[in-house]
Amino acid sequence: MNISPDQILFMISAANTIASFTPASVFLCPILNVAGQMYGGYLDSQWKMAVEDNLTGINDNLAVLQSTTGLIGLGTGAGATISAVNLYQTIKLRQEVKELKLVVHGGFISLAKALEDQGEEVMRQIDKVADDVEYRHHRTILAQAYGKFVEAVNWLRDTVNLTHTHTKTASFVGIQGKLVDALADYKNPKIYQHNSAVGRLRRLECSWAIYQTITTIYQLQGESDIVSDRLSSLQRQIREELVHLINLCESQEELDFIFPEIARIHNHDLAALKLWQEQVDLMRSLSPEDLKELENACSEKLLTANNQKQEITALAEPPELLLYNELREKSHFLSLRDQLRFVIQPESRKEHESYISQQAKNSNYQGLAPSNWQEVTDLTVANLYWYFKKPKPSFT
Known part of the structure; x- marks a missing residue:
């Protein structure tokens, strides 16, 4: 046996951990169960289902993230009302979208409906931002970017079922191009001008989700070297942009918002990206014979774990928020x-x-x-x- 027990244990543990990151636990977007791609039978059934679930989750997450800018607004004018879309509230919104209690239309949900129980001050802020000319311009850019992303995702859903290699390759190239266009819109400097740290965080989260989706295309193509490099680059980029954003934070209200959310990104999203990269790097180091041996050793356990996966609900306050409240007192x-x-x-x-x-x-x-x-x-x-x-x- 050329595969060590430790390698088998790592692959099973990593796959199960990644599978546990649902839209309620991961803030950027759900992470694909990348181990599944390495196993032939799993790829044909369970893994394709996982791809579909994750693409839907990314769609919903983007819609919620960019919709909440309708309360955050531009500059620092939102004040204390931004607590209505803090980490806990945003996780609840995403769960309600998943459960079809809120409808995504044109890349946005109706904040007035979603937050109708948050009080008159929140409703006034939503109306105020909606009337802002600059915000409407930003919203147009984001709606355009979301439309491109949805088009690429729908294209990808069809592509994973193609059997002709050359047709599938050409389709992947087209999808990547569409996603790169969407990413350029989300990274448009015009939507970062005059933004507070809170507003910038929301837009960065959208761009990271798109970047990760592009990386997933390379994963589907079996380009493990590129996947590893991109995952390393994305982790580095997230850390650098978060530090810059922390330095821009100028008020207690902004910090109350970004501290739990950034802690969540660190504890869940960056951890999941690191696991994903470690998985890919392990697979790159193995010979075809070793890969087959690993398939036989892991596939049944991975399938069982995936079938028993439990959804994480958004009923309890996130531990990052509870910890921050304790630190704030000290x-x-x-x-x-x-x-x-x-x-x-x-x-x-x-x-x-x-x-x-x-x-x-x-x-x-x-x-x-x-x-x-x-x-x-x-x-x-x-x-x-x-x-x-x-x-x-x-x-x-």
Whole structure:
């Protein structure tokens, strides 16, 4: 046996973990069960069904993400009303779209209907943004991009069932071109102008979902080298853009919105992308004989796990939101913003640790500079850093 038990265990564990990321748990979009493509029988039945489910989920997620900009608006004018579409509320909206309680029309859902129980202030903000000329221009761009994406997805649904190799290859090329056009619309600089950190986050999430869908096309074509490179690039891009967005955050209201959501992206989406890449990299390292052996060892267990997959409901508040509420009681805006940056860019802690050590020495508070920083929480590092900064921010 050339395949090690550890490799078999990893593939089964990774496939089951990826399969557990439903639209309610993953914020960007659901992740394809990529292991399925490697197994012939699984590809013909269960995996094609998984492709269909995930394409539908991506459609719905994009519609919810871009619809919520109707409350966020442009600039920083939305204020506290943005809490009506925070992480918890957005997950609930996506679940309602999935359950057909909300209808997607032209790439958008009706926020007035979806949030009718959120109060008069929220309704006034929805009406205010709807009358904004610049927002309507942005909405037109996003609707156009969504239309291209839907067209590409419908094309892809047909393509996965094609049997003629050359026809399928040509079709994939056309789909990729359509998705690249949609991505260009979502990345259009005009829809990022004058946007708050919250508004930028929503648009970035849409673009990441499109990028990942393009990567899925390469997966379907068996281009594992390209898939690995693109997944690595996407993880790096997400981290860089999130750090930039964190630096743009200027108010407590914005931080209340983006902190749990970015933590969710880190804990779920980036984790799933990393697993996907590790799966692909393992498959690339195996010979055809080893791949067949792995198929025999894993396929039955993967099928059983997929059939027993349970949907994650959106009834409970996300743990990232609960954690943030706890941190908010123990910290302040500047410290919380640094803690969020530490999550996405762990190396940024080093500068804070060095500053604390130097200031503690200069102030004869050497006991505040631990010998082993690995045992110190991000909360403590950020709070100590701002304790030594002047003027000291209030903790109230």
